[in-house]
Amino acid sequence: MALVKNGTLVADDEWRFVAEADEIPAEGAVVVTARRWLKERDRFAGRNAPTGIKIEAGDDIKALAADIDRFGLVAVDFPKFNDGRGYSTAHLLRERYGYKGEIRAVGRVLRDSLLYMHRCGFDAFDIVDKDPLGAWRQKLGEMSVFYQPATDDRTPARELRHPRRPLARAS
Amino acid sequence: MTQEIVTANRLRDGAVVYLAPEGYWSERLADAVVVEGEVAAAELLGTAEAAVKAQIVVAPYRADVTLESGLPVPRTTKERIRSRGPSIHPELGKQAEGQPA
Amino acid sequence: MYRYDEYDHRILAERVEQFRDQVGRRIAGDISEDEFKPLRLMNGLYLQLHAYMLRVAIPYGMLSSTQLRKLAYIARRFDKGYGHFTTRQNIQYHWIKLEQAPDILGELAEVEMHAIQTSGNCVRNTTADQFAGVAFDEIEDPRVWCEIVRQWSTFHPEFSFLPRKFKIAITGSPHDRAALCVHDIGLRMHRDAAGEIGFEVMVGGGQGRTPMLAETIRPFLPKQYLLSYLEAILRVYNQLGRRDNIHKARIKILVGAVGAAEFARLVEAEWQASRNEDLELPAAEFERIHAHFALPPYEALPAETPAFHAKRFENREFARWVRTNVSRHKQPGYAIVTVSLKPEGGVPGDASDRQMEAMADIAERFSFGEVRVTHEQNLVLAHVKEADLYELWRNLGFFDLAAANAGLITDIIACPGLDYCSLANARSIPVSQAIGRRFADPERQARIGELKIKISGCINACGHHHVGHIGILGVDKKGEEFYQITLGGSADETAALGDIVGPAFAYDRVVDAVDTIVDTYLGIRIEGERFLDTYRRVGLQPFKERLYGAR
Ligand code: SF4
Numbered sequence: 132m133a134l135v136k137n138g139t140l141v142a143d144d145e146w147r148f149v150a151e152a153d154e155i156p157a158e159g160a161v162v163v164t165a166r167r168w169l170k171e172r173d174r175f176a177g178r179n180a181p182t183g184i185k186i187e188a189g190d191d192i193k194a195l196a197a198d199i200d201r202f203g204l205v206a207v208d209f210p211k212f213n214d215g216r217g218y219s220t221a222h223l224l225r226e227r228y229g230y231k232g233e234i235r236a237v238g239r240v241l242r243d244s245l246l247y248m249h250r251c252g253f254d255a256f257d258i259v260d261k262d263p264l265g266a267w268r269q270k271l272g273e274m275s276v277f278y279q280p281a282t283d284d285r286t287p288a289r290e291l292r293h294p295r296r297p298l299a300r301a302s
Numbered sequence: 303m304t305q306e307i308v309t310a311n312r313l314r315d316g317a318v319v320y321l322a323p324e325g326y327w328s329e330r331l332a333d334a335v336v337v338e339g340e341v342a343a344a345e346l347l348g349t350a351e352a353a354v355k356a357q358i359v360v361a362p363y364r365a366d367v368t369l370e371s372g373l374p375v376p377r378t379t380k381e382r383i384r385s386r387g388p389s390i391h392p393e394l395g396k397q398a399e400g401q402p403a
Numbered sequence: 404m405y406r407y408d409e410y411d412h413r414i415l416a417e418r419v420e421q422f423r424d425q426v427g428r429r430i431a432g433d434i435s436e437d438e439f440k441p442l443r444l445m446n447g448l449y450l451q452l453h454a455y456m457l458r459v460a461i462p463y464g465m466l467s468s469t470q471l472r473k474l475a476y477i478a479r480r481f482d483k484g485y486g487h488f489t490t491r492q493n494i495q496y497h498w499i500k501l502e503q504a505p506d507i508l509g510e511l512a513e514v515e516m517h518a519i520q521t522s523g524n525c526v527r528n529t530t531a532d533q534f535a536g537v538a539f540d541e542i543e544d545p546r547v548w549c550e551i552v553r554q555w556s557t558f559h560p561e562f563s564f565l566p567r568k569f570k571i572a573i574t575g576s577p578h579d580r581a582a583l584c585v586h587d588i589g590l591r592m593h594r595d596a597a598g599e600i601g602f603e604v605m606v607g608g609g610q611g612r613t614p615m616l617a618e619t620i621r622p623f624l625p626k627q628y629l630l631s632y633l634e635a636i637l638r639v640y641n642q643l644g645r646r647d648n649i650h651k652a653r654i655k656i657l658v659g660a661v662g663a664a665e666f667a668r669l670v671e672a673e674w675q676a677s678r679n680e681d682l683e684l685p686a687a688e689f690e691r692i693h694a695h696f697a698l699p700p701y702e703a704l705p706a707e708t709p710a711f712h713a714k715r716f717e718n719r720e721f722a723r724w725v726r727t728n729v730s731r732h733k734q735p736g737y738a739i740v741t742v743s744l745k746p747e748g749g750v751p752g753d754a755s756d757r758q759m760e761a762m763a764d765i766a767e768r769f770s771f772g773e774v775r776v777t778h779e780q781n782l783v784l785a786h787v788k789e790a791d792l793y794e795l796w797r798n799l800g801f802f803d804l805a806a807a808n809a810g811l812i813t814d815i816i817a818c819p820g821l822d823y824c825s826l827a828n829a830r831s832i833p834v835s836q837a838i839g840r841r842f843a844d845p846e847r848q849a850r851i852g853e854l855k856i857k858i859s860g861c862i863n864a865c866g867h868h869h870v871g872h873i874g875i876l877g878v879d880k881k882g883e884e885f886y887q888i889t890l891g892g893s894a895d896e897t898a899a900l901g902d903i904v905g906p907a908f909a910y911d912r913v914v915d916a917v918d919t920i921v922d923t924y925l926g927i928r929i930e931g932e933r934f935l936d937t938y939r940r941v942g943l944q945p946f947k948e949r950l951y952g953a954r
Contacts, residue, residue, distance in 0.1 A: 188646075213441055213524065215564025219641045222561050227676060243425075243442060250560035273421050276413045278554040280681055281561065288410040289554070293687040314430065315500035316454035357432045360450060378882040379829070380821060384452050388822035390750060390832045394483055394498075395453055 447518030464492035566644035607658030610864035704736025752780030820860030829877025
């Protein structure tokens with residue numbers, strides 16, 4: 132498992148993931164579960180280091196909306212390769228709640244998930260693969276045309292097809 | 303006590319195959335190793351794992367048979383059809399290759 | 404019909420190479436079967452009883468002659484000379500080798516076809532009315548919207564790992580030929596009071612273990628908002644649909660659990676919050692897609708074709724075929740032809756390579772080179788001149804494609820069942836063949852009238868048994884094949900789920916049971932009633948008594 136962020140391997144990740152029952156260290160960037168954040172959010176107010184949260188599949192992210200700017204990192208957990216809830220979570224974080232910070236995919240983040248995750252707004256990936264960077268490069272380069280707009284800046288085919296025409300709704 | 307064989311589909315072409323002596327996978331049910339009892343059947347299935355790891359077969363499992371004139375005969379309709387081919391197409395599959403089912 | 408441009412082509416070409424790489428990694432042992440399975444399924448490749456099965460998408464059932472010839476070629480070169488048209492308007496090949504699958508996808512890409520999203524927990528092939536564009540009572544051609552949905556849903560990054568598979572169907576006519584009510588989303592185009600065209604949005608239909616009919620969550624959606632509304636539905640489902648139990652993961656279970664009204668509220672809230680003009684289709688793109696579905700250049704013909712009617716009087720068999728297999732066209736002098744893939748003793752939905760090639764030729768000669776696949780496992784020629792019908796019929800006859808039984812008791816839907824399918828409990832095809840033989844007499848079929856028999860080999864209900872007028876479901880009793888019969892199902896605008904008539908019948912008793920049911924109906928029907936009408940009037944009891952009373 133290794134962290135790939137913005138297309139490069141990150142050797143020394145500053146974030147420390149703190150398990151539910153563990154003490155929160157006084158120093159350093161920590162990631163706590165969303166559940167814990169909601170329970171103990173006041174404790175973090177005076178803390179002098181960045182805080183991130185980890186959203187598990189099934190967490191209601193509406194509850195976190197008001198705090199979203201306080202997080203330096205949002206980790207979204209994929210309990211299984213084919214549990215797709217995290218894709219919607221990332222989409223909502225970016226599009227609905229305007230979150231600009233790092234969204235990191237953690238858990239069962241396999242080679243064949245990377246492109247879709249990137250399209251949904253993830254920018255960091257804790258990849259389960261023997262060659263994480265190779266996986267990243269291969270998978271992000273495999274497709275070059277996309278049908279639908281998503282939470283990324285790739286121009287969908289439907290706009291490439293009509294280069295100079297302004298956008299307007301079909302009537 | 304029921305008699306059992308181990309069967310699977312071959313990875314490359316999906317063909318129905320049976321675990322035969324010496325770890326060989328045969329397309330003919332008649333070649334299958336027949337064992338009796340839970341211990342022997344579990345052990346036979348265990349030996350199939352090597353072929354899974356070697357990319358020879360996919361998803362091996364045990365199937366009940368009865369012995370008729372010394373040859374294994376499937377006990378379920380499903381295994382009977384697997385060992386022969388579609389019942390609606392006698393000209394296709396193993397049954398068309400003149401194999402005893 | 405829709406033709407690919409350079410972008411569509413590039414997407415397909417890249418997909419083929421991606422799959423070639425994945426198959427290579429699997430055969431080399433770099434990935435395990437567990438990791439490979441979801442990848443091959445996303446390319447329509449299943450492992451079935453005798454070999455791999457490849458399910459090729461036929462978007463909303465539309466095929467050109469060129470594509471059909473390619474399907475014939477694949478049947479001959481990579482399979483055993485035939486293919487099976489399914490209730491999802493797709494085609495399946497049953498004897499595929501894994502190592503050849505990438506080459507097959509390459510062949511398909513040459514004719515703008517693929518197997519993308521024909522399996523897996525994603526949005527599947529969107530299905531449509533097979534009479535789209537030509538039905539005399541149509542409000543708007545649904546295929547334009549099907550293609551828009553196809554492009555939007557293909558490799559959708561957010562909705563490729565839904566709780567379960569997801570099926571959308573669209574019609575533009577009042578008469579529902581696309582079984583909307585048994586889809587995850589059914590979209591019915593209609594006009595509101597102001598004369599605007601929009602969609603009635605129905606959600607939560609499905610068959611399988613827990614059959615349910617879709618419920619309307621929005622009576623009228625202005626059509627330009629279709630994509631953002633679909634996204635809202637799928638986002639709610641993706642977040643809230645159950646993932647702990649595969650049998651409870653379809654959207655119907657979610658809709659059933661929270662209630663249609665509450666589900667509608669959730670969708671509306673999501674839709675309002677995510678209203679995003681960027682998601683709707685740019686007008687220029689709508690126009691581009693729309694132009695692909697322009698009707699072919701029909702000739703201006705008189706409404707009546709005397710030569711055609713003369714042939715009907717001369718030839719009784721032709722007349723019979725016209726009565727069952729020819730439907731009214733919106734263009735004067737033209738007709739819609741249903742080509743039955745249910746000849747006596749045949750396999751419902753199967754076509755040989757030669758039949759496919761013959762259909763391609765016939766379509767070129769008589770119907771602007773276009774063929775459609777119906778969810779009832781037949782083919783349709785949508786633009787035939789009435790004056791050509793006789794010649795067409797003769798040509799179909801040469802290839803065993805002229806069965807005069809569309810909509811009759813021998814026009815049976817049957818899934819592959821235990822002859823091919825690894826999930827099956829019992830065989831479907833031999834049952835349909837036996838029923839076909841029992842009722843082969845055309846006079847008797849005509850007397851019975853419209854009667855839809857639908858057979859599934861297991862509770863997954865690929866054969867739509869829940870909505871058959873007579874539904875037959877294969878069940879397993881200690882390794883033996885048994886069949887449970889339901890009555891009164893219907894898949895059209897009067898949709899209903901069938902009622903179980905009683906204990907299941909053994910394999911060799913099921914045809915007699917159907918015979919008894921038909922006999923009962925003939926004995927009690929009132930003049931002009933179809934089977935379904937009689938059933939709705941009298942209910943299960945008379946049938947039950949005749950079937951089980953003697954015991
Ligand atoms: S209904 Fe069952 S037996 Fe028939 S094709 Fe579907 S899964 Fe197979």
